[in-house]
Amino acid sequence: xxxxxxxxxxxxxFGERLRVFARRNPTIVIGGVLLAAxxxxxxxxxxIAGDPIVFNPINRLxxxxxxxxxxxxxxxxDVYARTVYGARISLLVGLTVAAVAMVIGLxxxxxxxxxxxxxxxxxxxxxxxxxxxxxxxxxxxxxxxxASVKVxxxxxxxxxxxxxxxxxxxxVLTVRELPYVEAxxxxxxxxxxxxxxxxxxxxxxxxxxxxxxxxASAILVEAGLSFLGAGTPPEFPTWGNMxxxxxxxLATAPWTIFVPGTxxxxxxxxxxxxxxxxxxxxxxxxxxxx
Amino acid sequence: MTAYxxxxxxxxxxxxxxxxxxxxxxxxxxxxxxxxxxxGDNATEQNxxxxxxxxxxxxxxxxxxxxxxxxxxRGDLGISMFSNMSVTKLVLQRAxxxxxxxxxxLIVAITIAVSIGVLAAARAGxxxxxxxxxxxxxxFSVPVFVVGYLLVYLFAMxxxxxxxxxxxxxEQGLWPCLRNLILPSVALGLAYVALxxxxxxxxxxxxxxxxxxxxxxxxGVAPPGVLxxxxxxxxxxxxxxxIGIGVALLISGVVITESVFNIPGVGRLVVDAIARRDYxxxxxxxxxxxxxxxxxxxxxxxxxxxxxxxxxx
Numbered sequence: 001x002x003x004x005x006x007x008x009x010x011x012x013x014f015g016e017r018l019r020v021f022a023r024r025n026p027t028i029v030i031g032g033v034l035l036a037a038x039x040x041x042x043x044x045x046x047x048i049a050g051d052p053i054v055f056n057p058i059n060r061l062x063x064x065x066x067x068x069x070x071x072x073x074x075x076x077x078d079v080y081a082r083t084v085y086g087a088r089i090s091l092l093v094g095l096t097v098a099a100v101a102m103v104i105g106l107x108x109x110x111x112x113x114x115x116x117x118x119x120x121x122x123x124x125x126x127x128x129x130x131x132x133x134x135x136x137x138x139x140x141x142x143x144x145x146x147a148s149v150k151v152x153x154x155x156x157x158x159x160x161x162x163x164x165x166x167x168x169x170x171x172v173l174t175v176r177e178l179p180y181v182e183a184x185x186x187x188x189x190x191x192x193x194x195x196x197x198x199x200x201x202x203x204x205x206x207x208x209x210x211x212x213x214x215x216a217s218a219i220l221v222e223a224g225l226s227f228l229g230a231g232t233p234p235e236f237p238t239w240g241n242m243x244x245x246x247x248x249x250l251a252t253a254p255w256t257i258f259v260p261g262t263x264x265x266x267x268x269x270x271x272x273x274x275x276x277x278x279x280x281x282x283x284x285x286x287x288x289x290x
Numbered sequence: 291m292t293a294y295x296x297x298x299x300x301x302x303x304x305x306x307x308x309x310x311x312x313x314x315x316x317x318x319x320x321x322x323x324x325x326x327x328x329x330g331d332n333a334t335e336q337n338x339x340x341x342x343x344x345x346x347x348x349x350x351x352x353x354x355x356x357x358x359x360x361x362x363x364r365g366d367l368g369i370s371m372f373s374n375m376s377v378t379k380l381v382l383q384r385a386x387x388x389x390x391x392x393x394x395x396l397i398v399a400i401t402i403a404v405s406i407g408v409l410a411a412a413r414a415g416x417x418x419x420x421x422x423x424x425x426x427x428x429x430f431s432v433p434v435f436v437v438g439y440l441l442v443y444l445f446a447m448x449x450x451x452x453x454x455x456x457x458x459x460x461e462q463g464l465w466p467c468l469r470n471l472i473l474p475s476v477a478l479g480l481a482y483v484a485l486x487x488x489x490x491x492x493x494x495x496x497x498x499x500x501x502x503x504x505x506x507x508x509x510g511v512a513p514p515g516v517l518x519x520x521x522x523x524x525x526x527x528x529x530x531x532x533i534g535i536g537v538a539l540l541i542s543g544v545v546i547t548e549s550v551f552n553i554p555g556v557g558r559l560v561v562d563a564i565a566r567r568d569y570x571x572x573x574x575x576x577x578x579x580x581x582x583x584x585x586x587x588x589x590x591x592x593x594x595x596x597x598x599x600x601x602x603x
Binding site for chain 1 (some may be wrong): 304305307308309311312313317318327427428430431432433434435436439440442443447491538541542543546549550560561564565567569573574575576580583584585
């Protein structure tokens with residue numbers, strides 16, 4: 001019996017496979033774990049942190065201590081609680097912008113890649129949008145439409161759409177000439193089916209990679225807009241707002257700036273690492289270029 | 291060659307036209323009366339009516355656009371709502387600090403980025419390479435204002451080597467001016483350095499694998515000569531492309547950097563305009579910055595033909 005057990009090929013244990021995966025894709029694992037930790041903090045914010053809003057003038061600008069883990073800001077608000085809640089807005093904006101830009105860009109890119117008459121007009125429009133610096137476009141949209149989380153998301157997503165559309169379009173242009181697509185056309189498949197079943201799948205791997213980069217950039221732009229006073233309304237505890245409201249206290253209370261600043265950098269770093277790792281796995285053509 | 295430049299120049303016209311339509315339509319994108327938006331929340335019916343006539347908002351939309359576009363082409367960007375001054379004049383007044391900051395950053399960033407990119411490619415796979423790549427990922431991830439405050443905290447507040455903030459005009463001496471620009475340039479340039487260093491390394495790696503590099507090495511060309519004269523020259527096209535595209539990064543960064551370091555440039559003009567709902571300023575600066583971006587990338591396209599005579603149009 002023991003002999004038999006030895007000859008049966010066994011799949012390596014789960015732990016072993018995980019270790020191999022981690023060794024081959026260190027960036028995916030580091031980025032993923034970091035991001036999961038932040039996402040966990042965002043979801044369980046009410047459990048792990050106190051009130052991020054309540055003013056406490058007696059405890060103004062307290063340095064980190066046992067009572068206030070990461071100190072307090074100029075209004076006596078708990079920096080730790082505000083930072084934990086701040087993860088919510090950052091991740092919400094990052095993920096939503098990536099999703100919105102992805103969907104719109106995908107539709108535009110598929111349409112332009114397939115219907116050549118549409119291409120010339122729509123792609124010029126995309127070139128125009130790309131020529132406007134993203135942060136200025138967002139500033140202008142937010143100041144016209146009024147500051148709210150929804151407007152911030154739209155304002156950040158619009159400049160990202162052309163980038164996605166161009167990527168999708170370039171994939172469609174190569175794939176549409178391949179024999180299997182021609183075969184599908186020859187046996188009378190409807191255009192919608194060709195696009196959906198035969199062309200769309202090829203766009204997914206580069207899109208996933210692009211989505212991570214858009215997510216990272218959206219988080220940076222949101223923080224930048226909040227910092228400039230053209231983003232999420234000041235009463236929300238976002239990392240950009242925290243830094244903007246503490247800028248006068250850099251010398252006396254540096255933790256009020258560097259705690260949210262470090263979180264911001266770590267989250268964006270995590271997403272970028274994840275993106276680099278995914279790119280190496282999913283999109284070897286791009287991996288060689290960068 | 292001339293024909294190519296003319297054709298590329300003409301191709302920027304539709305792009306700028308679309309930018310123009312977009313910028314013009316901003317105020318009209320929202321449901322509601324643009325005059326009321328400009329007037330703000332506490333405006334009376336009379337204020338709104340006055341603004342409407344003053345800005346010609348009571349005329350048909352296409353007529354407004356034509357007037358606006360024509361004025362913009364002539365260099366008249368309208369009148370600031372807040373200060374009643376010409377936007378063109380306001381921008382010109384604020385141009386020097388922004389130009390000084392951008393040029394310093396460009397020179398420093400490109401020099402550093404290309405050097406470390408070449409170094410990383412030459413020592414591919416070693417610790418040096420990993421350090422450069424690690425630095426590049428970090429550079430993308432830290433926001434401009436966080437780098438800015440970190441630099442101010444360390445080098446201005448703790449070590450007292452450099453000024454905390456502000457700008458000294460260049461006519462008061464080159465060094466006083468540059469001293470104030472060191473920290474802002476580093477903060478602004480970090481992401482740009484990361485971007486260019488990455489593409490330099492990638493492009494160099496591709497070229498270094500070519501046969502003629504082996505030939506050059508075999509016939510005994512000194513290693514620096516191989517790297518710079520044989521490899522870098524041929525790796526230049528993607529690098530120059532990214533230098534051009536990356537200018538968008540610099541433009542966005544300038545707006546934030548000027549706020550962090552209290553530099554009275556064009557970026558600050560826009561940020562101050564946000565709170566005052568001074569739309570002509572926001573629109574004017576959008577047009578100017580977009581125009582600069584388009585021109586820089588046009589210049590890049592033309593530089594290609596000098597870098598790589600194989601590219602013919």
